Every structure is written in structure tokens, then in C-alpha cells.
Amino acid sequence: MIRAMTSLIPLISLFIFPWQVALVAIFAASLMVPPAGLAFGLIADLVYYSPGVAFVPYFTLFGIFSFVLSLLVHRFVKTRIMEG
Amino acid sequence: MPWLGPVALALLVLVLIFAVLRFLLPGVLVAVASPLWSVGSSLSVAAGNVGSFFTDKAVLTNERDRLLADNAAYYAKNAQLDAKVKDLERLLGGRTEPIDGILAGVLSRPPVSPYDVLIVNAGSNARVSVGSRADGPGGMPLGEVESVTKNSARILLYSTPGKETESWIGEERIPVTLIGEGSGAMSAVVAREAGIAIGDLVFASGPGALPVGSVIAVGNDPSSPRSRVDIRPLLNPFSVTWVTITP
Numbered sequence: 517m518i519r520a521m522t523s524l525i526p527l528i529s530l531f532i533f534p535w536q537v538a539l540v541a542i543f544a545a546s547l548m549v550p551p552a553g554l555a556f557g558l559i560a561d562l563v564y565y566s567p568g569v570a571f572v573p574y575f576t577l578f579g580i581f582s583f584v585l586s587l588l589v590h591r592f593v594k595t596r597i598m599e600g
Numbered sequence: 601m602p603w604l605g606p607v608a609l610a611l612l613v614l615v616l617i618f619a620v621l622r623f624l625l626p627g628v629l630v631a632v633a634s635p636l637w638s639v640g641s642s643l644s645v646a647a648g649n650v651g652s653f654f655t656d657k658a659v660l661t662n663e664r665d666r667l668l669a670d671n672a673a674y675y676a677k678n679a680q681l682d683a684k685v686k687d688l689e690r691l692l693g694g695r696t697e698p699i700d701g702i703l704a705g706v707l708s709r710p711p712v713s714p715y716d717v718l719i720v721n722a723g724s725n726a727r728v729s730v731g732s733r734a735d736g737p738g739g740m741p742l743g744e745v746e747s748v749t750k751n752s753a754r755i756l757l758y759s760t761p762g763k764e765t766e767s768w769i770g771e772e773r774i775p776v777t778l779i780g781e782g783s784g785a786m787s788a789v790v791a792r793e794a795g796i797a798i799g800d801l802v803f804a805s806g807p808g809a810l811p812v813g814s815v816i817a818v819g820n821d822p823s824s825p826r827s828r829v830d831i832r833p834l835l836n837p838f839s840v841t842w843v844t845i846t847p
Contacts, residue, residue, distance in 0.1 A: 518815065523607070527614075532643060534711035549604070560714070562618040566746050568608035569715040569760050573657035 523552040530560050539578060546582035550590060552584030621664070626748040630707065630719060636844065637708045637719075644712075652760060654842050669839065676738035676811060676834045678811040680799055683809035686771075701844035702726050704753070710838050716782055718743065718755040720843060727847050728753045733804075735757070737834040741804040741812050755844070757837055758804075758812055759784045767812065769829070770800040778802065778812075784838065786813055786831040803819065 526541040530586045533541075538560065546553025557579015621629035713719065723727050732745045734755045737750035743757040758765045764781040769788065776788040782830035790796050796818055797837070803809045811834055 519603070521785055522758065525610075528636070531633055531708075531712070532640035533714075533824075535630055535714040549607055549611075551608040551611050555615050558615050558846045561757070563617070563629065564623045564708075564713050564715055566717060566756065568746065568763065569717060569756060570762060575714065 519548050523549040526552070526556040527559065527568065530563060532555070535560075535564075539575075542575075543582050545577075546586045550583055550586040551585060556581040557582070591600065626747075626835065627723070627750065627751055630749065630752040631720075634707055634721070637712065638689065640712050654677065656741075661776075673737035673740075674837055675739040676736075679811040680739060680809065683801070683803065687809055697815070701846050702843060703707070704728070704734075704845055705842050706840055707752070709781065709840060710757075714769055716757040716760040716780065717746075718837070718840070718843065720753050720755060720758065720845070721751065722762070722845065723749045723751045723753050723844065728845050729847055733846045735810075735846065736840050736843055738835070739844070740835050742833075742835065742837065742840065743808050755843065755845075757784070759786050764829075766805045768803045768805055768809070769815070770794070770796050773803065773809070776802075782832050784836065786833070788827050788829045788831065790829055791821060792827050794827075796829055798826065812816050 523545040526545050529538045529541040542556045557575045558574035598599040601827040626827045683770050704720035708719040734742050736742045737797045743755045746754045746756045760780040762780040767778045774794050778786050801811045802813045804812050813831040813833045816832045817830040
């Protein structure tokens, strides 16, 4: 539950903090909840993107990147006790 | 991860809500987001002053910031008047009538807003229409209205990445195409023989000579017949709090 609530921080940061901070928050949320990166990337472009402002919606692209990367991390990196 | 399914579903619903708001109810989206943008603006101001909060220089800092903002506005206004006088002296200036503008407060600006987009609190109810020009303090053009709802409008700054704007540059009013580079920056490509120098003003094309920026760097590649010119806006879009929209 805490993880899910924490993943909502990017939603607030999209409206309050500079977009660079929002990007970091989106990436951090994505590492915890992989779909969050994609969702908040889409939401950022739904709020701010307008036709003609860029060739591609950068936040959506970043969201896809975060989503894929975090999926890979969750797939291949597992916590374990290190053995000496 | 048993929680992943419900969380993903909740995120999907959230995205759908924003999609509906953006495409079907854009006015509601701005109304909902306005309080958050206000908080963001307040935080930006507070963050700007945090260094001077614990010292007795806070008053001086505020005064200096106000004077810098006034100076930028007066500089823009002075450049505009100077250009107008020169045009009249050369008998090239046109007769222009004063036009009433619509004053609009800025709800969201860079850097909170990516893509160099301003969202303002005046819309079609205030006679704002798509394509209208938005001017900052001092009458300096900032950009054009891209879309309008009843009570809000989106303004694309001239520095919006990839946005092309016809303009003039330098004393000789050489026509160039301004290209937005993001974060307030612009660029253009001119012939090397044009004689563009650092400090030359860039003007929005149209009636009058309204300055939008100044040249801060001129490329000097001897192998190319053209030079890239880097342009900085006269008014910092990160600190603009209101605009005048000319219908």
C-alpha cells in the first residue's frame, strides 16, 4: 500500500515542481511499480503536450523507457543474502 | 507481486480520466490543476528566496528581483521604441493604431511546464482566439495562442522546440526563420555575409518592430556559407506572471 501511495508522488510533482524533478519522480516510481512510469509519462503529455511543440511526446517516450527498464530490473535482479 | 494487478488497473483508470479531461473537458482539467499550479508558483518563489531567508538581505533581494524584472520590461520597451524611431526616421515605419489587449494571468510556465508552453487563465469568454499573439511586460511578444477553452488558453512560446517563426534580425531587418530550441532559447541560420553581431536584436515580423530576443552567439565556421545564430529572449519565460493577448 505504501509502495502504491508513494508511486503517486509523480502526479503531484507534475504540477508543482520543474519537469526535470517530475522526470526523476516518474523514474523512481517506475522502479517501484513498473506501470507507473508509463502511466505518469502519458499523463504528463496529456496535460502539457500540444500539437507542434515537439516531434514526439518526450514524456511518453520516457515513460515507456522507464517501464521497460524497470521490468528488466524486476525480472533479473532479485534480493538475496550475500554469501561470503 | 499480487498488488501489481490492482495498482496497474488504478493507474490505467487514472490515465483514462486524464485523457477524458484533456480531450473532452479541457476546461475542467485546467480548473482542477490551477490550485496545484498556484502552489508550484508559490514554491518557486519561496525556493528562490530560501537562500536569503535567514539573512537580513531578504528585503534587498526582493527589491533587486523587482528591479531586475522592471529593468527587463523597460529594456524591452526601450528597444521597441528605439526601433520604431529608427523606422520612422527611415520613413519605413507604418502607422499603427493602439490595440486593446486581454490581460491574462499565467497558470503554468516553464520549467514546471515542459515544451515551453504557457497556460493562462483567459479563454474564449474573454475573446481570446487561436493564433492571437501573447505579449509579456513591455509589449514584448512571447508566443501565439495554440488552443482555447472557455476560461483558459495554451500559448506556445517562440522558443517551443521545433517551432518556426518568421522574424527580422539586426539593424537591417534581415528576414530569418526563428527556430525554438526549448527552455527559452531560439536559433536561426543566416548568411555569413549578413553581418550579424552579438547583441543584435531580433524582431517579430509584422506591424511595428517588436523585439523578441537578442543575439548571444554567432557561429563562425569558415567552411559554411551560413552561420548559426543563438538567440536569448529579452524576457525570461520562467518568471513571466501575466501576458497581454492581442486578438
